[in-house]
Amino acid sequence: MKKKILIIIAFIMIISTIIRTFIVGASFLNYSNSLIKNQTNLIVDILREVIDKDKFLHIIQNSHPIKKIEFIKGQKNELIYSFKDKTIISIVPFNELESLKIVFSAKNYFDKLLMAIAQLILIALISLIIIILLVNHFLKPYLEILEKIEESTNNILKGNFNNKIELKLKGEAKDFVNSYNYFLQKLKESFGVIEEKYTALIEKEKSNDPLNDAKETIEQLANIFKFKRIIEEDNSYETILERLVDIIKEFEIKHFIIIGIENNENIAKIIHSQGDICCNVLENYKDCRAYRLKKEINSLKMKKECLSHYCNTNHICLPFSSTGNFTGILKIIFTDEEKKHVLKVLPYIKAYLNEISTIIESKYTLELLHNQNIKDPLTRLYNRRYLENMLPTLIEGAKRRNGKIGFIMLDMDHFKQVNDTYGHDAGDRVLEKLSEIILENIRKSDIPVRLGGEEFLIIATNIKTKEDLRKIADKIRLAVKSQPFYLSSGLYINKTISIGAALFPDDCEDGNECIKLADKALYEAKNQGRDKIVIN
Structure with missing residues (x-):
């Protein structure tokens, strides 16, 4: 940091010296230009008045500042500085055919100019040395503070808050360092609390970038x-x-x-x-x-x-x-x-x-x-309580959209013989299997309900015709008939079901009436010999 500041100061001094040199040089040039032009114009004016121009030129040429004066052909207007010969050449028009050329000796002028530039450079160098010494003396403590702060900041980014600034200072610099060290201590305590809290919530290993990790x-x-x-x-x-x-x-x-x-x-x-x-x-x-x-x-x-x-x-x-x-x-x-x-x-x-x-x-x-309140624990199908709560809403929805709902009532044929012959555990396994078959052969939108015993109800939503209702019922009937029911080790039996169905609103005006009609159709199917489908 200190080197950078000193380099910047030196650079500024060099630039300012160059600028001052150009200003001094320009001032010299402006002054000399005015002087030479005035003297040249005076000589030209006198020459135009005198009769013996050659004699006057001879007299002028022997004067101290003028080294040579002569007429040259053509009209020119120039002012030429020759650093090599230390002369200044002034050429001005005299008449339509000639111009007057005067060569002035400028050794004294150039010597003074060089002396002024040398003095400026010397003053700049002395000033630079003095300024550098003063800056180094007065700014050194503050520059060291900045370097220490930079080092401390880099350590903070790595999660190290122990880099206090240890410098022998006085006055405002000392107060600043004490304030910074106090701030660093408070930051360490605060971050420690934050780290403790979030690590208690999220188990993490410490990283190389704890601040960003905390964020x-x-x-x-x-x-x-x-x-x-x-x-x-x-x-x-x-x-x-x-x-x-x-x-x-x-x-x-x-x-x-x-x-x-x-x-x-x-x-x-x-x-x-x-x-x-x-x-x-x-x-x-x-x-x-x-x-x-x-x-x-x-x-x-x-x-x-x-x-x-x-x-x-x-x-x-x-x-x-x-x-x-x-x-x-x-x-x-x-x-x-x-x-x-x-x-x-x-x-x-x-x-x-x-x-x-x-x-x-x-x-x-x-x-x-x-689910325990609305589902049957054995078959995991909906129970009668769910049916009672859901049915009015289902019917009202169908009425609003002019839709139809199918009610399919099914009962396993001769189920009592299973319980009497093989026991209630076997009967439960048969009912579980029947519920699985029902779920596999109905649509996702259909609602299966176990009413009690071996009696089941399927509410088929979005039904258009009784023929669609028959297809669903027949799919379940054939699936039951084709699958053997497991009773115990090595023992299987075949069973059939009887089905009755009704269609809302074609056959009935509300849900309970539809269920009664489907139940009536079910008994009709049993009377016809079982393993039958009767649609109201």
């Missing part, structure tokens, strides 16, 4: 806080998991899978998959090491820690919401080239998982309780 972490914490507020207002845990998928994509994770395990139902399912999952967790999720131990599994820390992972790739499995009815597992698969990026964003992903864990569990539990 990035705080921004992520703010995003996580916003994310938490949003998911708290979501209606279902599925929506929360969809938001989690979007977050992981934003972190530019290329290959990952989110698995949801419903502990109360003993079911594992893929929430989202991007790339090869490289394990058989769906076949037997209880063998999943992350699920069993409820902790992170990281192949970078121990190769082949999880034997279920069969690809030759790095992987990290993170369980979340793992203490209640629902357990989620996020598995990230990555190459060696992707490792640096994955490890950088992993603490933030963990923070998101920590925030959603309790919320997902509460949302899932609420949905579970709700």
